[in-house]
Amino acid sequence: MKENYDVIVVGMGPGAIFMAYEMTKLDKNKKILLIEQGKRVEDRNCPIEKIGKCVKCKPFCNITSGFSGAGAFSDGKLSLYNKEDEDFYVGGNLHKYIGVEETKKLIDYTDKIYLDFGADDKLEGTEYKEEVGEIKKKAKKQGLTLIDIPIRHLGTEKAHDLYKKLEDYLEENNIDMLFETAVEDLIIQENEAKGVKIRNVKNKEAQAQEIYGNNVVIAVGRKGANWLVDMCEKHKIKTEAGVVDIGVRYELSDEVMKNINKYMYEGKFIGRPGPFGDKVRTFCQNPSGFVSSEVYDNNLSLVNGHSYKDRKSKNTNLAILVSHHFNYPFDKPIEYGRNVAKNLNELGNGNVVVQRLGDIYRGKRTWEEELKTNKIEPTLKSAVAGDITFALGYRTMTDILQFIRQMDKVVEGFANPENLLYAPEIKFYSNQVVIDERFETSIKGLYSIGDGGGMTRGLMMASASGVQMARNLCK
16 A cells, blocks of 8 residues: 555445546546545445344444445436536535536436446436326426436436446556545644545454545545544644435335336425425435335444336335524534434334324324234335334424425325334435535545535536536646
């Protein structure tokens, strides 16, 4: 291993991968090191598929950690854009740093890389413009906005294959990669990044090692948001008040969602229901998909969803998320979200909790026996029947229920009492790291890209931010 690198990257999610890929194209002489606390992509597997319950893998969850990050176990949706769009409505804030037109070019370039490594060339959501227009009109009457953009669906099992090819490519092109290695600290001297302190996660008695580099790029994803908060506080890296999205994973029949699934594959609905007017949105829709569980720091079990190219269920699942903004005197959105998750986990004996919509309306918990005869069969078998209203919070719960009522007037059956709500679904973002147009933080030589630092939200934008990071460093 080199003792001194041109670039050290913390994390091996899409941002880091595509940054390294682009560096191989721009300057093969650059010495690059990627550091990841999880495993190689081919060594990542979730036991829940075989044994039906989450065993909380040690030292880190295989779904959230490892090469390609949570992207390897996600539905693998690449959100593109419409040529006529004058702004980006999903995916984060990359365009605010490089401009809308440059972001479009960057997405086209990044999309081609995905295609070169095996992504499906079919684009969802491009054939039924007239039908989508009618759904938009119905949504608008109910105070909802429908965002429709082209989507390239990888599929969970295909995403594994694609990222394995990228992993092999990086190794073949002399990118150094350290797996099962935690970055315990950043080395900052006189307000300038000099390197990182690392430790092997399998050997707790191993001494920390220092590795030095001319530039350090933080690309940790949502899994590393809490770590990034700690680093920002310790090293006085400038941040702005961030957002935490709290909500549920909603599961309902494919039959109810058949038009949305057919016309768009994923419908992104946004509303601001009363009485609070908070932003509520659907996210990560998975036709014929499966609800999944994933584990974050301190053994917090969160719910997510995905779908395969070949294996299908009879249900569609999607997230319903409420955006929470905090300001003076409380400015710790991640801590707030963690407390919500902790309380829900305690209700579920360490597991995700599931409840029928009708039981919430009736003011009662859901029992395991009732799920066995429910028309909507839960696809997450490890979820514990219970009452999510004990811990989700009045404001959040009110927002979600009001949003479901609005959606039912657009998609008949969306408020079926046998539909299922799993909780907690929480999207952790760091307090947004303040960066300039080159993605450099307030610390010289320290950069931030991807989801963890609050710049992006999703596979495509995170990947594109990595490409741009490489270009910034090579200019």
